[in-house]
Amino acid sequence: MRYAIRGAALLAMMLVAGARQLRAQTVRYGVMGDSVTALLRAAWTDDSTQSERAYCVQRARISSRPTLGGGIDSIFRVLAVRPATPTSQDPNHVQFECATGTPELHTHTPATCLTDDASSCRADGPLAYSCQPSRSDYEELLARGDEYGIIQCDRRAFRFYYPSEYAAQPHKARTAVGANSSGP
Numbered sequence: 001m002r003y004a005i006r007g008a009a010l011l012a013m014m015l016v017a018g019a020r021q022l023r024a025q026t027v028r029y030g031v032m033g034d035s036v037t038a039l040l041r042a043a044w045t046d047d048s049t050q051s052e053r054a055y056c057v058q059r060a061r062i063s064s065r066p067t068l069g070g071g072i073d074s075i076f077r078v079l080a081v082r083p084a085t086p087t088s089q090d091p092n093h094v095q096f097e098c099a100t101g102t103p104e105l106h107t108h109t110p111a112t113c114l115t116d117d118a119s120s121c122r123a124d125g126p127l128a129y130s131c132q133p134s135r136s137d138y139e140e141l142l143a144r145g146d147e148y149g150i151i152q153c154d155r156r157a158f159r160f161y162y163p164s165e166y167a168a169q170p171h172k173a174r175t176a177v178g179a180n181s182s183g184p
């Protein structure tokens with residue numbers, strides 16, 4: 001009985017601590033300024049054979065405000081971008097470098113391309129308009145030390161991504177996933 005009470009008290013403490021931790025999280029909002037949105041919308045094309053394109057953020061304002069409960073909202077407001085000169089580009093990649101401290105924006109195309117050759121691309125399909133950063137997008141972000149990166153994945157759609165999204169997961173010993181596989 002003592003143990004049960006102690007257990008209940010411990011559980012209550014853990015729940016309170018958990019709730020506090022939840023409220024203390026930072027939530028990040030990315031906002032594109034009107035002139036930036038206008039520029040990027042105008043440059044967007046639905047050509048299915050296009051290569052990815054790139055921009056450097058020229059001017060941005062970051063503001064934070066505490067929320068009730070101890071959390072923080074961070075707002076990343078992008079006010080100016082300029083086209084970057086790629087060192088190489090194809091429908092699935094764009095290689096470019098913005099100056100240190102200047103976050104990067106690149107496009108994902110409205111096409112599905114089976115290889116990096118434009119002749120393998122078709123409009124739409126499962127890989128088109130992808131707003132998901134790739135592994136190399138995250139690795140580049142972390143290597144540069146930027147606070148955010150941006151993907152334009154449709155004429156009007158912009159996806160901000162952050163280093164905290166690319167976190168190491170605690171290893172879980174789960175074998176169920178592979179139970180039905182017949183691989184070596």
Ligand SMILES: [Zn+2]
Nearest residue numbers: 106133134137
């Ligand atoms: Zn990408």
